[in-house]
Amino acid sequence: MDETEDLLSFPPLKRQRYDSQTRSHPTASSSFFFHDGDIVLEVEQHLFKIHKHRLKCSVIFSDMLDIPQPDVIDSMHGCPVVRLMDSPQDWQVALRWIYDPTGFRLIPEPVPFPLIPSALRIATKYEIGALRKWAVGQLRARWPSDLERMGSSSLPCAAEAIALARECDVLEILPAAFYALSLQRWCYNAEGGRSHLVLSPTDIRRLIVGRERLSDVCKQILFEPLVSRPAGLPFDACHQCREPLQRYWREKVMSDPQSPVECWLLRELYTIATQRDELFESAICAQCLAWHKDVAWMRFYGLKASIPQFFCL
Ligand SMILES: [Zn+2]
Structure with missing residues (x-):
C-alpha cells in the first residue's frame, strides 16, 4: 500500500485493495453524486461525489483535509477518492443530514428507527458532534432514563437499540430498552422473539x-x-x-x-x-x-x- 492510499483510507490498515479483476466497479449514488463535487467517497460498491467543505462538520475529515495532499493520489471522476469501511446505507443517511440538517430535523416524530443507527455510527466514528447529539436524543426520547415516560414507541426495535447502545456507547438507554424488550412475549415471534439474533x-x-x-x-x-x-x-x-x-x-x-x-x-x-x-x-x-x-x-x-x-x- 503506498503512502497516499494509506492517507485516504479509513481505516487505513484494514481496507481491501481495489482490484478490478476481482471486484465489480462501484456505481455512482443516485442521490449524492454532484458534478461539481471535489471528493469521492467509495463505500462498498457505492460512490458519493460530494463537496469537501461539507465534510468539515466531522473532526476526523476536517483534520484529514487540512493535511496537504500529495500531487499524485488515487482519483476517480477527476477527484481524490476516499475508501471507507462502512455501510453505504449509513453514509446515505449521514449525507442527508450533512447536506440538509434542517430538513432532517423536520422528519416527523417518531423518525423511522433505521435512520438512528446509521446516523449514530457515522457520527460516532467520524466525530460529527451535532449528528451524534440528534441520534442520541432520538434514542433517549424512545428509551428515557425516567422510565415512566416510556411510551409504546419503546417496544419496536428495543433489541436493536441495546446492541446499538453498546456499539456506540449510549449506555443510559439500557434500563428502558431492556425493560421494553422484557415486556414482549417471545412466543409471538415479534420483537422479543428475534432478540437472540441481535443481542450478545x-x-x-x-x-x-x-x-x-x-x-x-x-x-x-x-x-x-x-x-x-x-x-x-x-x-x-x-x-x-x-x-x-x-x-x-x-x-x-x-x-x-x-x-x-x-x-x-x-x-x-x-x-x-x-x-x-x-x-x-x-x-x-x-x-x-x-x-x-x-x-x-x-x-x-x-x-x-x-x-x-x-x-x-
Ligand atoms: Zn377502608
Missing part, C-alpha cells in the same frame, strides 16, 4: 434474569396484594375495603394471555399513583385510600429503582 449471549442472559425478577414482583402482588414490602405485614384494611383492594391490585398485575405484551407494571403503578380511578376510589374509605395511594407510589419508586439491578446493568 450476555445480554440475552440479562434479559432472561430481568424477566424472572419482574415476574416475581408481579407474583408477590398477586399472592399478597396487601403486603407492601417483602416479608412485611399485610395492611390492616377495614372490612368493607379489604376485598375490593385485593381484587383491584390483582387485576392490575394480571396480563391478558392474548396480548403480545406482558403486564407493564411500571406504567400501571404510575397511573394508579397519579390518576384518580373514580369508580374504584369512591368505594374505598379515606384511610384505606391513603394506604392505596401510598403503596402505589412506594411500589412505583421501588420498581423503578430496581430495574437496572434486575437486568444486571
Whole structure:
C-alpha cells in the first residue's frame, strides 16, 4: 500500500485493495453524486461525489483535509477518492443530514428507527458532534432514563437499540430498552422473539434474569396484594375495603394471555399513583385510600429503582 492510499483510507490498515479483476466497479449514488463535487467517497460498491467543505462538520475529515495532499493520489471522476469501511446505507443517511440538517430535523416524530443507527455510527466514528447529539436524543426520547415516560414507541426495535447502545456507547438507554424488550412475549415471534439474533449471549442472559425478577414482583402482588414490602405485614384494611383492594391490585398485575405484551407494571403503578380511578376510589374509605395511594407510589419508586439491578446493568 503506498503512502497516499494509506492517507485516504479509513481505516487505513484494514481496507481491501481495489482490484478490478476481482471486484465489480462501484456505481455512482443516485442521490449524492454532484458534478461539481471535489471528493469521492467509495463505500462498498457505492460512490458519493460530494463537496469537501461539507465534510468539515466531522473532526476526523476536517483534520484529514487540512493535511496537504500529495500531487499524485488515487482519483476517480477527476477527484481524490476516499475508501471507507462502512455501510453505504449509513453514509446515505449521514449525507442527508450533512447536506440538509434542517430538513432532517423536520422528519416527523417518531423518525423511522433505521435512520438512528446509521446516523449514530457515522457520527460516532467520524466525530460529527451535532449528528451524534440528534441520534442520541432520538434514542433517549424512545428509551428515557425516567422510565415512566416510556411510551409504546419503546417496544419496536428495543433489541436493536441495546446492541446499538453498546456499539456506540449510549449506555443510559439500557434500563428502558431492556425493560421494553422484557415486556414482549417471545412466543409471538415479534420483537422479543428475534432478540437472540441481535443481542450478545450476555445480554440475552440479562434479559432472561430481568424477566424472572419482574415476574416475581408481579407474583408477590398477586399472592399478597396487601403486603407492601417483602416479608412485611399485610395492611390492616377495614372490612368493607379489604376485598375490593385485593381484587383491584390483582387485576392490575394480571396480563391478558392474548396480548403480545406482558403486564407493564411500571406504567400501571404510575397511573394508579397519579390518576384518580373514580369508580374504584369512591368505594374505598379515606384511610384505606391513603394506604392505596401510598403503596402505589412506594411500589412505583421501588420498581423503578430496581430495574437496572434486575437486568444486571
Ligand atoms: Zn377502608
